[in-house]
Amino acid sequence: MELYARVNILEGKAVRLPRGDVADAIFLDADPIERARGWIAKGADRLHIVDLDAAAFGSTRNYDLIEDLVAAIHKPVQVGGGARSTHEVVRLLEAGADTVVMGTVPIVDQVLFWDICRDHPGRIVVSLDVRPDEEIAIQGWTTNSGVYLEEALIEMSSAGAAGFMVAEVGRDALAEPPNFDALTRTCLLYT
DSSP states (O other): OOOEEEEEEETTEEEEOSSSOGGGOEEEESOHHHHHHHHHHTTOSEEEEEEHHHHHHOOOTTHHHHHHHHHHOOSOEEEESSOOSHHHHHHHHHTTOSEEEESSHHHHOHHHHHHHHHHSTTOEEEEEEEOTTSEEEETTTTEEEEEEHHHHHHHHHHHTOSEEEEEETTOOTTTSOOOHHHHHHHHHHHO
16 A cells, blocks of 8 residues: 655645635645655655646646656655646656646546547546535536546546546545445446
8 A cells, every 4th residue: 555645736835625625725834845745754655736726727827836846756746636638748747747637638528538548558547526426526626527436437447547536525534534335336346
């Protein structure tokens, strides 16, 4: 088992989102690079970076910071948030990301997603942001997709996804238990 530490970036700062809404962000510290180094010092095997500005608003404001962060950490780093084109995937991989996390494209443009997985085998992870009814939310949790967990797992596995991240939209991970039924189904379908 490998331990991933997560660093959410919003407005150039590390934040926590209690229920996944950027409007409710709690700013943790001014320097996401130092936060990442702190996680590595505590024993994290890998780092998971989420560019919330890119995910929710399509903003490029954190690009340089993310490149600096990837360069500063001597562990594998996966980056997600706003990667919705081949250009973005290539940019993140060239910046040193070990894997790129995509959430919207696999749902809204499956042909593009298949092409990206073919061109970058083993490097594309799918984020499935699940509502309580197991509908997948896209565009930084702001839009319902009409696609449900089981369907998404089957289709994205066929496309060549390197792995999946299942997040529960609206759940405060520090205060509420996970949806064990959805997680169990995910494990059974994906393994």
